[in-house]
Amino acid sequence: MLKYKIVPLLRGSVNLTRRLEVVDISGVTIDEPAPKTRRTIFTGKTVPIFKGDGEINVLCGSCKAVLCQGLTNNKVDNIVIKCPVCQGFNEVTI
Numbered sequence: 001m002l003k004y005k006i007v008p009l010l011r012g013s014v015n016l017t018r019r020l021e022v023v024d025i026s027g028v029t030i031d032e033p034a035p036k037t038r039r040t041i042f043t044g045k046t047v048p049i050f051k052g053d054g055e056i057n058v059l060c061g062s063c064k065a066v067l068c069q070g071l072t073n074n075k076v077d078n079i080v081i082k083c084p085v086c087q088g089f090n091e092v093t094i
């Protein structure tokens with residue numbers, strides 16, 4: 001005879017899915033960098049240019065297209081991303 005009741009662990013606060021706190025970062029729209037400034041410019045044909053499993057999204061500062069999805073928060077210093085949607089240049093620092 002059972003001494004206790006088995007309760008299914010489905011209801012309540014138990015959440016087995018790991019939830020990342022997604023952070024949206026907007027790029028700063030800049031003029032096209034002059035040649036020979038040794039800046040790296042990333043671009044692509046479609047958005048997002050980059051897709052990863054991190055928690056940071058980078059949005060175009062001009063048209064709000066998602067340029068990078070799921071970046072991890074490794075420091076990204078001063079990169080320039082050319083938006084495939086509006087052709088704007090975005091300066092991004094994470």
Ligand SMILES: [Zn+2]
Nearest residue numbers: 060063083086
């Ligand atoms: Zn754009």
